[in-house]
Amino acid sequence: MIEAIIIEDEHIASKRLVQLVNDIAPYIKVAATIFSVEGAIKWFKENPPPDLIFLDIQLHDGYGFDILDAINEHPPIIFTTAYNEYAIRGFKYNGLDYLLKPIDKKELERSLEKFRNQFHVIRETEDVRVQGFKKMFNKEYKRRFMVKVGNHYSSLNVDDIYFFRSEGGTICIITGDGKSYPLEYSLDQLEDMLNPIDFFRINRKYMIALKSVIEIHHYFNSRLLLKLKPVQEEKIIVSRERCSAFKKWLDM
Structure with missing residues (x-):
């Protein structure tokens, strides 16, 4: 199961996004919905990173970018915002996609398909790396x-x-x-x-x-x-x- 979190300060928008994700991608579990910059930073300190972040850019106590600056590494991000002027900055944070509110279901489907393809490539690469380490440590070396x-x-x-x-x-x-x-x-x-x-x-x-x-x-x-x-x-x-x-x- 792929885990995602939603960082969104509008409760109605957050609830709708959860429903859309459940409908489109049942293989994704929304592990948490977070409503502030402060709450998100606290969540990342107390939990392992998820596989995907849905991130609103303008939150009531700051910007989504403040969260990314506060954590060492982050998984792929799908930005969700009502403002298109942050698109270039969003992609500087290696954003996977940039969706404008209200979120269109078909656009979200395309974003999640893009994520799914990228996720499989990452997992396959990790599996190859793990197998390489297993081979190295299980190999009988000359004594x-x-x-x-x-x-x-x-x-x-x-x-x-x-x-x-x-x-x-x-x-x-x-x-x-x-x-x-x-x-x-x-x-x-x-x-x-x-x-x-x-x-x-x-x-x-x-x-x-x-x-x-x-x-x-x-x-x-x-x-x-x-x-x-x-x-x-x-x-x-x-x-x-x-x-x-x-x-x-x-x-x-």
Whole structure:
């Protein structure tokens, strides 16, 4: 069920709009009818946001825009007003539609159809995003690698890896004590094998674990310079195109 609220200071107009919505769109539940700017701001502080707002612009204690300015985010809005001079300002608030009173039933039908189409697109996008997160968290990521140590092989836990480094076309595991173990994988393959919460590819040569980062410095050309553990002689630079994602990764 889609939830909507009506913010309208004329009781007769509010009651008629409720009836029209019930007739046209039974899939919409009018969760509240509010009659003032003050009451609307209070309602938003005490309730989760609805899916749709029907908003009168001129209320007895201020403007509908005052409500939108007071809340952080708002769902789609269908403005309902007796005045057409606010239309441009209404669309600056990403208004879905702008209906003049008295509300025409057919115009309201078109507005609700527009909302329904937009709502389905938003829901589908959210579903894809949720599925992506579920896939990420439910996926079985690699927990150990088989590595060659002298003339024999050993199993190395992912928790012991500080970063992966490309050396002359070969990918090597680097552990906290600075030891290096060659792998028969590419960095592209490792990106898919390892949990993205723990590992991030900073450039074409390095894929690092969060625990390896000791210091972060600004570097020229909008890049970042890292100091890693174990310490490397060469400069470890986060490529410019990966800097934004790297900062988000650090803040997860």
